[in-house]
Amino acid sequence: MSRTVSHVIKICGVTSADDIRAAVDAGATAIGFNFYRRSPRFLTLSQAQTLAEGVPAGIDRVGVFVSPATEELEAAVQSVPLDTIQLHGYVPAPLPASVRIWRALPVKEDFHMEASDPNFEAYLLDTATPHHGGSGRTFNWKLAAAPVARVILAGGLDASNVADAIHTAHPWGVDACSRLESAPGRKDPRRVTAFVEAARAAFEEAAEFLGATLVKETA
Numbered sequence: 001m002s003r004t005v006s007h008v009i010k011i012c013g014v015t016s017a018d019d020i021r022a023a024v025d026a027g028a029t030a031i032g033f034n035f036y037r038r039s040p041r042f043l044t045l046s047q048a049q050t051l052a053e054g055v056p057a058g059i060d061r062v063g064v065f066v067s068p069a070t071e072e073l074e075a076a077v078q079s080v081p082l083d084t085i086q087l088h089g090y091v092p093a094p095l096p097a098s099v100r101i102w103r104a105l106p107v108k109e110d111f112h113m114e115a116s117d118p119n120f121e122a123y124l125l126d127t128a129t130p131h132h133g134g135s136g137r138t139f140n141w142k143l144a145a146a147p148v149a150r151v152i153l154a155g156g157l158d159a160s161n162v163a164d165a166i167h168t169a170h171p172w173g174v175d176a177c178s179r180l181e182s183a184p185g186r187k188d189p190r191r192v193t194a195f196v197e198a199a200r201a202a203f204e205e206a207a208e209f210l211g212a213t214l215v216k217e218t219a
Helices: 018-024 045-052 068-079 161-168 189-218
Strands: 010-011 030-035 061-067 084-088 102-107 122-127 151-153 173-176 181-183
Touching: 010 018, 010 061, 010 189, 018 030, 030 045, 030 173, 045 068, 061 068, 068 102, 122 173, 122 181, 151 161, 161 173, 161 189
Parallel strands: 010 030, 010 173, 030 061, 061 084, 084 102, 102 122, 122 151, 151 173
Antiparallel strands: none
């Protein structure tokens, strides 16, 4: 289920049509729906279905799960129009074949990327926390600079630091949540727009730099 996408800019933990509108208008490429019951951004299947059906075509709808049972994933995939599943904690088997899988990994100071698993389209790296993300804290982005797999950076990102994160780790994507909120579960449209614009500009700069480097190397 892998695909060719230049980069991912994901707004996670949406809880309302207003959140989705802010993300779409800003130019996000992916939107996250949280199915972790302990999260302040938790959505029921019914709530997520209604919201996901309002996401325009071409924007990735990502379901976020923590140590789910296979039955839970199957119920979500059947009820909610999801394109991708983001898995924190335990990974059940078998995995749904109809969606892409992102494996979420907590990052500590001794973290290092190992060989990638073909079952996962990408690895989402987030600051280690007992609550499986949403801490608003960053980690050492140099630990994520691994060429062995597609990496999506998460953890404490916003418009003020996403460019530094991209230039340091050269990820495939970036993911932001709590630092784009005016309150837990409520996105601030101005912060969302600023984050997406900063991320897009940084990805474009990185691509231009890589292109210039390749030209020099082949000259």
